[in-house]
Amino acid sequence: xxxxxxxxxxxxxxxxxxxxxxxxxxxxxxxxxxxxxxxxxxxxxxxxxxxxxxxxxxxxxxxxxxxxxxxxxxxxxxxxxxxxxxxxxxxxxxxxxxxxxxxxxxxxxxxxxxxxxxxxxxxxxxxxxxxxxxxxxxxxxxxxxxxxxxxxxxxxxxxxxxxxxxxxxxxxxxxxxxxxxxxxxxxxxxxxxxxxxxxxxxxxxxxxxxxxxxxxxxxxxxxxxxxxx
Amino acid sequence: xxxxxxxxxxxxxxxxxxxxxxxxxxxxxxxxxxxxxxxxxxxxxxxxxxxxxxxxxxxxxxxxxxxxxxxxxxxxxxxxxxxxxxxxxxxxxxxxxxxxxxxxxxxxxxxxxxxxxxxxxxxxxxxxxxxxxx
Numbered sequence: 001x002x003x004x005x006x007x008x009x010x011x012x013x014x015x016x017x018x019x020x021x022x023x024x025x026x027x028x029x030x031x032x033x034x035x036x037x038x039x040x041x042x043x044x045x046x047x048x049x050x051x052x053x054x055x056x057x058x059x060x061x062x063x064x065x066x067x068x069x070x071x072x073x074x075x076x077x078x079x080x081x082x083x084x085x086x087x088x089x090x091x092x093x094x095x096x097x098x099x100x101x102x103x104x105x106x107x108x109x110x111x112x113x114x115x116x117x118x119x120x121x122x123x124x125x126x127x128x129x130x131x132x133x134x135x136x137x138x139x140x141x142x143x144x145x146x147x148x149x150x151x152x153x154x155x156x157x158x159x160x161x162x163x164x165x166x167x168x169x170x171x172x173x174x175x176x177x178x179x180x181x182x183x184x185x186x187x188x189x190x191x192x193x194x195x196x197x198x199x200x201x202x203x204x205x206x207x208x209x210x211x212x213x214x215x216x217x218x219x220x221x222x223x224x225x226x227x228x229x
Numbered sequence: 230x231x232x233x234x235x236x237x238x239x240x241x242x243x244x245x246x247x248x249x250x251x252x253x254x255x256x257x258x259x260x261x262x263x264x265x266x267x268x269x270x271x272x273x274x275x276x277x278x279x280x281x282x283x284x285x286x287x288x289x290x291x292x293x294x295x296x297x298x299x300x301x302x303x304x305x306x307x308x309x310x311x312x313x314x315x316x317x318x319x320x321x322x323x324x325x326x327x328x329x330x331x332x333x334x335x336x337x338x339x340x341x342x343x344x345x346x347x348x349x350x351x352x353x354x355x356x357x358x359x360x361x362x363x
Contacts (some may be wrong), residue, residue: 011301012267013301020263103255
């Protein structure tokens with residue numbers, strides 16, 4: 001499998017270095033390179049990629065600010081000269097974290113992680129349920145029972161018609177683990193089961209009487225996903 | 230076979246972290262040459278920019294340029310300089326006026342100028358070596 005990628009990096013030398021590794025690997029196509037997050041975001045509004053090689057500190061918006069605004073979640077490999085972003089990297093559930101400059105061997109390890117995660121995500125597409133840890137036990141929740149998932153800081157709340165379950169997790173982390181054929185992120189604090197949406201008005205949607213905001217950046221993704229006649 | 234023998238013969242200068250460079254580029258000395266050449270060019274440009282920021286009294290701007298220059302030294306096997314730049318970046322963050330950065334700024338300017346000379350020399354060596362394969 002070949003992965004379509006972009007490089008977001010303000011240092012030309014670093015971008016050229018990385019491009020060469022991508023070419024050598026034979027599995028990563030670099031379809032574009034951006035010197036700042038704003039230009040990359042503009043491109044990503046109209047284009048889908050599998051992988052983003054993303055610098056953190058750039059002129060203008062940071063790499064994390066770009067991730068905050070993405071409508072969908074490609075795999076992200078952070079490329080930075082500092083190690084102090086490890087916690088944020090974990091929070092954003094990035095696939096790997098490369099400290100510049102990195103060797104070809106280390107780059108290949110990152111590519112392997114991309115492949116592994118892709119396999120896991122493809123496996124998730126067939127999943128019709130998930131297990132969550134709540135009240136000291138593992139509870140099986142069927143996708144069809146979940147209306148939406150709401151962030152509560154370091155916790156999330158799974159809302160079903162019958163009950164609410166609170167578990168230690170983040171929306172960012174769940175985003176890549178839930179079945180993308182059923183769930184989608186509509187706001188930084190909400191993932192919804194879009195088969196349960198009753199109606200959409202401007203920038204809010206309703207599920208079983210619950211009003212859920214749709215962020216500006218996720219609006220076009222939501223509209224693409226629903227079947228408008 | 231002749232080329233293979235020459236590949237083994239090339240060694241990065243002891244002025245640079247040659248073990249690290251060997252790890253970084255492996256046998257791809259064409260890549261090393263391209264990166265060394267671009268790094269010198271970018272270091273020159275960024276140094277001019279850093280000087281402009283310093284003379285304008287812009288510590289935040291100076292910090293950004295220093296941050297951008299820092300990883301360049303990693304690609305050319307001058308990892309110690311990378312650490313010196315990281316330390317100077319901190320000085321810029323904490324500085325309340327540009328005068329507090331003056332000594333550090335003069336140091337990094339001189340370090341960069343010396344590094345450029347070393348890297349130009351190494352680029353010439355790489356170029357000479359790589360042209361054997363043309």
